[in-house]
Amino acid sequence: MQSDTVRLLRYALPFKGTLGAALVVALVGAAFEVARPWPTKVIVDYALSGRPFPPWLAELTGSTPSLATRPGLIVAAVLASVFLVICSAAASLATQVIVFGVAQKMVVSLSGQVFSKLQRLSLSFHQRHAVGDLTQRLGGDVFVVQAAICAVGIPAIASLLSLFGMVFLMLRLDAVLALVTLSMVPLLLLALLVFKKPMHKANEQQWRRQGEMMAFINQSLSGVRLIQGYAREAYFERLMAGHALGLGDAYVKSMRIGAGYMQVTTIITALVGATLLGVGSMRVLDGALTLGDLLVFLGYLAMIATPITGIATAIGTATALNSRGRRVLEILDSSEEVSQRKNSVTLQSVRGDVEFAGVSFGYPGNSPDASAGPEPLVFSDISFRARAGQVTAIIGVTGAGKSSMVSLLSRFYDPTSGVIRLDGHDLRDLALKPLRESVAVVSQDPVLFPMTVQENIAFGRPGATRNEIIAAAKTACAHEFIEALPNGYDTKIAERGASLSGGERQRISLARAVLKDAPILILDEPTSSLDAHTEAEIFASLSKRIEGKTAFIISHRLSTIRRADQIVSLENGRIVERGTHDVLVSGQGVYSRLYESQNIAAL
Structure with missing residues (x-):
């Protein structure tokens, strides 16, 4: 299975030119870093000991007389050492500036794609995921691409370049010590194999806990009026403490395992360093190395821990980032359950002729797994037609499926079975954006x-x-x-x-x-919070504006819907009657019972 971190690194492809420049600068910096111990060798082996100059140094001092003296050579070597330190630091700073700039652009790009995907995903997806958790993924987890570049990709490459340079020069100096250095590679790989699975599991639990706590905070702040109204602050504080404790435990476990991994790598590096020191000293005593060579080796010994630790850290960070990356990719990989078909139709002019033909519907399950299937049907075998310009009222007891029925007109969901047609076209054959632009919705909330x-x-x-x-x-x-x-x-x-x-x-x-x-207007309990007088004023004014539009009205106040062209009564998920007010009120069905219960006749 492909690493999630590797997949996220693909978001760097649009910036490959800039990152390539950063790698060149990092390579130059690695060269300066690798050269740092060599001025010390020049001072010890040639300025202090008086050994004959090698050809390259003899040529250099020959063209520059001031370097031919020992004090001059020492001054030149010290200045060269300072120059190398400054150039190495400048290259490192330039690399970081370039990389952080690219990383920020990657975060902006990824967050835009995740937000766009969330906008397109159906309501059933949003019902399966808490808002706080999605907020954490969009506002926090997307920064995984920044960490992937700044803490994994570039540091790992820069560390490898430095390590290769050091190993190459060490091989030139003494193959035995170079092989001792390379012996730490299989040990580090073994440590990674041992810690990788526990680190991944612990990090995954930590970010899941953080998402759950963010969801709880979001829900609590949204419902703070209710919490205060019922004086339940202490209860929610205990719940918050539980979430915080769970997150804290997960964080400590993750840090403990990560720290254990880092300490093991530190011990491995220290053991190999001690071995290098002992073997190197013996090689000097045997005359296989000069004192200057040993000092160069000791310089590399102090320096080599940095790239090796950097590589080990990058590997550990990549393992941790996989958990966060998966939370982001989970959104991007989610299927759009309500999607637009290829060769979809865009109606140039919407008349508003709506037909339900044998429509049944059940909400997708609330499990995070969308494949779990739908819940039991909310309504079944619904068939009726609302002609263009007609006002259709839908009534029924709470939970009868009225709001669910009209939500299908905007394709927030698709029917479980059956067909809904607009001007003779199956809604699933129509382009999604123009379809939704042709519908205006007013909900009770x-x-x-x-x-x-x-x-x-x-x-x-x-x-x-x-x-x-x-x-x-x-x-x-x-x-x-x-x-x-x-x-x-x-x-x-x-x-x-x-x-x-x-x-x-x-x-x-x-x-x-x-x-x-819009040519289609859905009024779902649009005046439930208004008094009867204001409601009457609104509908008197509204009646002129909706002439010629296809309107669907859901209301428990029958005074609102009695003038509708047709009234559809729902009971137990089915249409039990349909007709005008005068026809239905004279019957013994749902509408008549509701009419009597509200004592409309007395009004």
């Missing part, structure tokens, strides 16, 4: 965004003029209370519309649907 009132009303028609927005607000009986707000239509609404009453939120939502001016 309206969603308002933390934007201005004007922006919320114009949400479905961003190019609307101020006068058109005001006209829509007047139709929804919202103009007066909007004008009374601190900044009128430019007043910014609090998150979730918390700064408005339930009735005010519904009226803004209704104004939004009116302004959209």
Whole structure:
């Protein structure tokens, strides 16, 4: 199975040119780093001991007389050492600046793709995943690509380049010591094999726990009004403490295993270093190495731990990132259960003729596994037709499937069986965006965004003029209370519309649907938070705006729907009667019973 970290590194491909430049700079930096111990050899073997100069040094001192003296050679070697340190640091800094810039662009790109995918995934996916967990994945886990480049990819390559350079020069100096150095490779691989599975499991548990806690926090803050109203703060504090304790335990376990792995690699490196020191000293005593050679080796001994530890750290980090990467890729790999077919049809003009033909529907299961299958059917074998321009009212007791039925018109879900047609076309054959643009929805629990009132009303028609927005607000009986707000239509609404009453939120939502001016209008308990007088005013004003539109009205207030062209009664997931108010009220069915219970006749 392909590593999730490797898959995420593919997001670096658009920046391969910039990353290539970073690798070149890293290579130059590695060269400077590898050369750092050599000025020491020059001072010890040639400036201090008086040994004959090698050809390259003899040529250099011959062309520069000031280097021919021992003090001059020492000064030159010291300056060369300083130069190498500065160049190595500059190359490292330049590499980091380039890499972090690319990594940030990768995060922006990946987060955009994840957000776009979440926007396209069906409501059933969102029902299976807590909002807080998805927020954690989008706002936190996407940074895995930054870590993959900054803590795995580039550091690992730079460490390998430095290690190869050191090993090459060590082989030139003494093959025996070089082989001792390479003996740590199989030991490090063995340590990785031992720790990889526990590290992966611990990291996976840690990020799952963090997602669960974020979901709990999101739910708690969203329901803080209810929590305070029922004085349940202490209970939720205990629940939060439980989540925090679980996350803390998972974090400690992950850190403990990671620290264990790092300590094992440190011990392996130290043991090999001690062996190198002992064997190298014996080689000097035997005359196989000069004192300068030994000092170069000792310099590499101090330096070689850095690239080896860097490689080991990169491997451990990659293992940890796999867990977070999988949480991101899980979203990107999710199938779009409600997808647009190839060669889909775009209706140039929507009349609004809607037909349900033998439609049955059950919500997909709430298990994170979408393949678990649907829940029991909400309704079955629904067949009726709403002609273009007709007003269809849907009634029934709570849970009868009224809202579920109209939600299929926007293809939030697809029917379990049967066909829904719009102007003679199966909804599944229509292009998704134009279809949804032809439907305006007002629900009993309206969603308002933390934007201005004007922006919320114009949400479905961003190019609307101020006068058109005001006209829509007047139709929804919202103009007066909007004008009374601190900044009128430019007043910014609090998150979730918390700064408005339930009735005010519904009226803004209704104004939004009116302004959209779609050929199909769905009113799902649109005035449930309003008094009867305001409701009557709204529907009197609304009746003129919906002429010629196909409207579906769901309401428990029969006064709202009695003038509908047809009324569909649902009971136990089936249509039990259909007709006009006059026909149904004279019968003995669902509508008649509801009519009597509300004492409509007395009104």
